Amino acid sequence: MNQAIVETRELSFGFSRKKVLDELCVSFPESEWAVIAGRNGVGKSTLLRLLAGVLFPKSGTIVRAEAARQEKIGFISDTLSLFEDWTVERAIAFHCRAFAVDRFDDRLFTRLGLGQTVRIKNLSAGERAILHLSLVLSQQPSLLLIDEVMHMLDPYIRDLFIEALIEHMAAKRATVLTVNHTFSEIEKIPERLLVMDGGRFVVDEPTEALGGLMKKVISREPLPEALPCFFKKTDGIYKEYYIYPFREELRAEHGLEFQDIALAEIVKAFIGGGYEQKRMA
């Protein structure tokens, strides 16, 4: 039984009357890759910052296992915050000293052909992300919190990035929480999908099950009411209907072709459905 590496209990956060997180309860075990999705501004980055200790909760608690003490949390913010005027060399030295790192693995960095004397502000977004990842991985973290940075990376760097995460996860049984908008190349990697809305998680399912729980129907005519349509796009001639929760019996009951969809579309449907519910409320 996996003990939770980090857990939130009734976590609330907000400022100046704006409520961002509303008594959020979630728990992450050891060695899990969970992806957090949701529309822009819903609070995903805020949650990550709270877990990283960069923000303090308004109420509620965050419980971290001993394995997830501050030095063992690797946080990559969406701003890729580092001291911009510093050289890469200085940044590495500082980070290693601050986190008591014996050995810095610069393999990732050297694969990009970057010298250590270049200043951080002169790095491209991808190079900076790789530097940040290298720094964070050198801590041998048991909890990795990675905000929306993968969409900034070119395909080659993204590949390196993902491979490095997989390797670390395999080596250290680390828990990886990523906030994603794009799912290219990581379709089959996360084990758990969490969709945030209204300050809480409205979806928290193993990704393995989701393939069977949500199907898509493309049809020219409207669908029968009986079908649980979570989200639909009805602008064009061909209307897209996302059926959730799907049951195998529905195949027999309705003679429709239920298409399998991958993670990216599933997330899109959840978020779209959220927008729709908001519109109708």
Next chain:
Amino acid sequence: MNLTIDAKSPLPAYQQVIQAIKLEVLSGGLCDGDLLPSIRDLAKLLKLNPNTVAKAYYALEAEGFSENRSGSGSRVRVPAGRRDALRQAMFENELKNFLEKAVSLGFSLEDIQQFIERIKNEPSHR
């Protein structure tokens, strides 16, 4: 090793890995006694979660297709009769899928048989 993971397939990734490894065994790519790639390496190659690969490996071990002698990693085990049984099982599965699809398109078994005969007699298929 010919391994691709279909992101869209509702078949869980670990099942796909198991299938792929079994296919390798059948095609002769992996022989009895060969070392399977480490979980870490396979996960990196396939862009999969290491837990997924681990799950596949445990399943393979449970089915008797591999054994894990601690330290040196998992080795493929293909007992004599097993290979044929496996080939049979996989073929039957594929055939069932094919027949289901054909039936859904409106073909009868006779249609299918006729079709197979036609293909057999085509010269290009020698």
Next chain:
Amino acid sequence: MNRKEWREVGKQFLYFILLIVGIALLIGVIDLIQGRSFESEKFIIMLGLWMLTASMFLGLSPFAMDSKQKGMEYLLTLPLSRRRLLFVKLLPRLAAFVFFYCLFLLLYQIQGQEVFGNLYIFFQLAYFALFFISFSLASSDENFIVQFFSAAMAFLGYWVLSFFTLASGFAWRNHLSLAVVWRFDAFDDLFHEPRGMAVTIAVFSILLVPFVASYFLAFKKFDLKPVRSFNRLQLLFFLPLLLLALMIALTVSVLMQKTFMLN
């Protein structure tokens, strides 16, 4: 982290040294051109201004570089507690502050201590107060100009309050009204003799505590929220502490003041 802070302060320290040397040279050159010998009075004044500036700057700047380099978020992920972070920031700046003070003592000793009388004491008090008040406002705003004005205002308020406390104590002891206290030479002479100086230093120091204490207390909860909420938190600590400090200072002022024989 220590190394980074000492390095940063070291750079600022050098700039300030260069500045005062430059000022000294400038005055020397001007005097030379005008055919006079080096007038130490001008230099003493400039040194005084320079010191007050340095004091304020050292106090306000702990997070300036971090903020400018967009590294605040990174800073907060480091494995050190908020309290330790603040200490690490304070220590090198305190060291520079003390060093400048020693430099001042040395230079002023060469000139002869009592050159400016009361002003001398008040200058030192101002130097100390400016540093600690500025430091307590180091996280009050992202904009340096706003910080500067806040610190200046806070300092003025502190100054008025301190004087008020001293005068009240004196008035109470000598059964005078507050309004007339200022007219008495005895009040002026307060700062020339040891007991009066002691009261002054005590009062000024006590009233400095709320600033620094509120900052340290509030900083425990310092994060990336908009600075408004941090300021509100700090104020929440500051006001009751100020009230308490005021009461203590008044008490000290009343108890320690000398009574003067009035004709």
